[in-house]
Structure formats: C-alpha cells, structure tokens
Amino acid sequence: MRYPIVIETGSDDTAFGVAVPDLPGCFSAGATLDEAVEAAAEAASAWMDAALDAGMPIPAPSSLDAIQQRPEYAGWTVGIIDLDEVLSDDTIERVNITLPRRVLRRLDDLARAKGQSRGAFISQLTLSAR
Known part of the structure; x- marks a missing residue:
C-alpha cells in the first residue's frame, strides 16, 4: 500500500x-x-x-x-x-502449530482461566506484547 x-x-x-x-x-x-x-x-x-x-x-x-x-x-x-x-488485513486465518503437550496443556489452562478460546488467548498475548 x-x-x-x-x-x-x-x-x-x-x-x-x-x-x-x-x-x-x-x-x-x-x-x-x-x-x-x-x-x-x-x-x-x-x-x-x-x-x-x-x-x-x-x-x-x-x-x-x-x-x-x-x-x-x-x-x-x-x-x-x-x-x-x-x-x-484483519482476516481470520487458520494455522497449524506444533507444541509439546505440556505447553499445550498449560496454554489451554491459561485460556480457560481467562474464559477464552485457545486462539483468542494467543491473539491477546500477541497483541499485548509490545
């Protein structure tokens, strides 16, 4: 652009x-x-x-x-x-990532504690890391 x-x-x-x-x-x-x-x-x-x-x-x-x-x-x-x-571009895109199970479990636990989906939690972490 x-x-x-x-x-x-x-x-x-x-x-x-x-x-x-x-x-x-x-x-x-x-x-x-x-x-x-x-x-x-x-x-x-x-x-x-x-x-x-x-x-x-x-x-x-x-x-x-x-x-x-x-x-x-x-x-x-x-x-x-x-x-x-x-x-x-704010288009939603499906991605496939590979993580160790223990990391994925921790990620899901943190997302659940925040009342978010895994994707929403990853997005929030990424956007707040400035």
Missing part, C-alpha cells in the same frame, strides 16, 4: 517533520530526511495496528495530487511510504 506523506524541511537546528495526512494524528520526525521517512513508515504501521485493535477502519490512501492541493500543506514536500498490505 502506498500512502502519501508530507514533509516539512528540517535544518541544522530542527528535525524533518513528516505527517501521513490520511491517518489522522500520524506523524514523525527525523534528524535526516531518510530517518524521517523511515520513522513515518513505522508510525503509520503502529497507527494501523492501533486502529484495528480499536475496531476502527483503515482509511484508503489519497492520491498525491489530492494531498498536494491541500492548503495546509502548502510549501511542504509530498512523497510516499510503501507499507505491507498485511498491516491492514
């Missing part, structure tokens, strides 16, 4: 600022232009993950032309970040 970004030029005294207009509140900065763009991709990934966790939809990316015409970004440089499509 290609999302447009807007870049506010930095200087010797200030960092480069980057915003992702299609993802409200998503912004980053970096000492160099490369660092700022890389940080923007990381910020967008985190934004999408948090939005999906909150049950919010992921906005579709705007065209570069549409972003460039927005008056609030006059004088900013327009660019793009390329994000892995999996970041916005």
Whole structure:
C-alpha cells in the first residue's frame, strides 16, 4: 500500500517533520530526511495496528495530487511510504502449530482461566506484547 506523506524541511537546528495526512494524528520526525521517512513508515504501521485493535477502519490512501492541493500543506514536500498490505488485513486465518503437550496443556489452562478460546488467548498475548 502506498500512502502519501508530507514533509516539512528540517535544518541544522530542527528535525524533518513528516505527517501521513490520511491517518489522522500520524506523524514523525527525523534528524535526516531518510530517518524521517523511515520513522513515518513505522508510525503509520503502529497507527494501523492501533486502529484495528480499536475496531476502527483503515482509511484508503489519497492520491498525491489530492494531498498536494491541500492548503495546509502548502510549501511542504509530498512523497510516499510503501507499507505491507498485511498491516491492514484483519482476516481470520487458520494455522497449524506444533507444541509439546505440556505447553499445550498449560496454554489451554491459561485460556480457560481467562474464559477464552485457545486462539483468542494467543491473539491477546500477541497483541499485548509490545
């Protein structure tokens, strides 16, 4: 997925600022232009993950032309970040994993104690491990 970004030029005294207009509140900065763009991709990934966790939809990316015409970004440089499509995919997928029986028993006991299925418990553990 290609999302447009807007870049506010930095200087010797200030960092480069980057915003992702299609993802409200998503912004980053970096000492160099490369660092700022890389940080923007990381910020967008985190934004999408948090939005999906909150049950919010992921906005579709705007065209570069549409972003460039927005008056609030006059004088900013327009660019793009390329994000892995999996970041916005909340499709349920069946997986087969291999675990020792003692680990599986412990996993099931922990899930049962939380009133969850095995899959829901694994999902909760994974999403809370940040």
